Amino acid sequence: MDTIASLFSFITTPVSWVIVQFHSVYGKIFGPDTGWAWGLSIVSLVILIRICLIPLFVKQIKATRAMQTLQPEMKKIQERYKSDKQRQSEEMMKLYKESGTNPLSSCLPILAQSPFFFALYHVLNGIATGKEIGVIDGPLLESARKAHIVGAPLAAKFTDSADKVASLGATLTDVRVVTAVMIVLMSASQFFTQRQLMTKNVDTTVKTPFMQQQKMLMYVFPIMFAVFGINFPVGVLVYWLTTNVWTMGQQMFVIRRNPTPGSKAQAAFLERLQKQITHNKKVRGRGNTNVIKAIVAKGRDRNEFERKFINGLTKAGLAAQADGTVAESDTTVLTETEDGTPAGGPKRQQPKRQSKAKRQSGAAQGAADAAKADEPSDAKPSLEKTAAEPADDSPKTKQAGGNKQGNQPGSGQRSRAKSGQQRKGQQRPKHPSSKK
Numbered sequence: 001m002d003t004i005a006s007l008f009s010f011i012t013t014p015v016s017w018v019i020v021q022f023h024s025v026y027g028k029i030f031g032p033d034t035g036w037a038w039g040l041s042i043v044s045l046v047i048l049i050r051i052c053l054i055p056l057f058v059k060q061i062k063a064t065r066a067m068q069t070l071q072p073e074m075k076k077i078q079e080r081y082k083s084d085k086q087r088q089s090e091e092m093m094k095l096y097k098e099s100g101t102n103p104l105s106s107c108l109p110i111l112a113q114s115p116f117f118f119a120l121y122h123v124l125n126g127i128a129t130g131k132e133i134g135v136i137d138g139p140l141l142e143s144a145r146k147a148h149i150v151g152a153p154l155a156a157k158f159t160d161s162a163d164k165v166a167s168l169g170a171t172l173t174d175v176r177v178v179t180a181v182m183i184v185l186m187s188a189s190q191f192f193t194q195r196q197l198m199t200k201n202v203d204t205t206v207k208t209p210f211m212q213q214q215k216m217l218m219y220v221f222p223i224m225f226a227v228f229g230i231n232f233p234v235g236v237l238v239y240w241l242t243t244n245v246w247t248m249g250q251q252m253f254v255i256r257r258n259p260t261p262g263s264k265a266q267a268a269f270l271e272r273l274q275k276q277i278t279h280n281k282k283v284r285g286r287g288n289t290n291v292i293k294a295i296v297a298k299g300r301d302r303n304e305f306e307r308k309f310i311n312g313l314t315k316a317g318l319a320a321q322a323d324g325t326v327a328e329s330d331t332t333v334l335t336e337t338e339d340g341t342p343a344g345g346p347k348r349q350q351p352k353r354q355s356k357a358k359r360q361s362g363a364a365q366g367a368a369d370a371a372k373a374d375e376p377s378d379a380k381p382s383l384e385k386t387a388a389e390p391a392d393d394s395p396k397t398k399q400a401g402g403n404k405q406g407n408q409p410g411s412g413q414r415s416r417a418k419s420g421q422q423r424k425g426q427q428r429p430k431h432p433s434s435k436k
Helices: 002-007 009-030 035-052 054-080 085-099 103-129 138-146 162-167 172-200 209-229 234-257 264-280 286-301 304-315 356-374 379-388 395-400 411-425
Strands: 318-320 326-328
Touching (some): 035 103, 035 234, 054 103, 162 172, 209 234, 304 318
Antiparallel strands (some): 318 326
């Protein structure tokens, strides 16, 4: 451990200086020799470090999501070059380069705060041994050694002997009870953080080895904290418990506000957003506007939860716009099915099926109407006249009636044909059982 401490000695002085500055503030409130003053100084150091690491945390989230997206392609490469590990590595690096993804980005926050962790451990170890570290000298060193958190000194460990704990002004039972409780809380917070990531913020539609890896880490990390925690001083346990609680709260905020597409967290987020938009008839917040803009731009590539969100707005009489806003829809907009195609439009009504007797009656009536439409308007008077008066073949009669249509050659035949067609069309159809 001395070798590791020497490697991170360059940051020991800044860490000790920050702790002393916070101690000077809290010492005026709780007293300079109290555990509250030194404990809150460590907590404030953690919060300051994590605030500085927020940009790296955002990069970690983007890298994790990018890795989840690349998992299917990575699995194909592994299966294709199963026997050639070198070619497999080359194809993996090529895939990372083309997608602009760095696998180490997901570990950036942990790597960045590692120097602070070892520096703090070195500072607390110096307090336990009575050695001046950084700016913590003489009076400050004695004040830190007297500080107790619920009866346990800041520099005490679970594995310390009773004589060493007694030299710090505490009992072995108090130290072990406090350290055991803190180790359990530290492991539980780590487990809950990882479980929250696995159950709520993972795309459930894609089953990849990355999910199995994360599931394994969900159980490995708490065990690691429990095993190594018994060798950490109480002050370091305060550091790790604080950073775990911060990570858990920060992750809850990110999952609630910016969930992974296709996850359960996205379904809950879009449901809340739909209720808010339906109630206010508009979109509030730049982040919500960007979410809607991204969903509209996807088109047919929307997942199940995004289609449900668009359909919910449609049923409320609203339409999502390309700029991320919503507008009231005057016309009925069709909803989308699971494959993104429109559905739910007005239904076509099928005509009712008529009986056989009605169809035969309708056909006969149609033939009669067609015959009447083809017959000239003066056909009936011409037929009556022809039937009442005998035909006169005298030249005078021919000359007098030469210009009439009824006396033209062939007009009698056409009249008789039409009359027969009319009478035939009005006849009652024969029953199929009647004899021919």
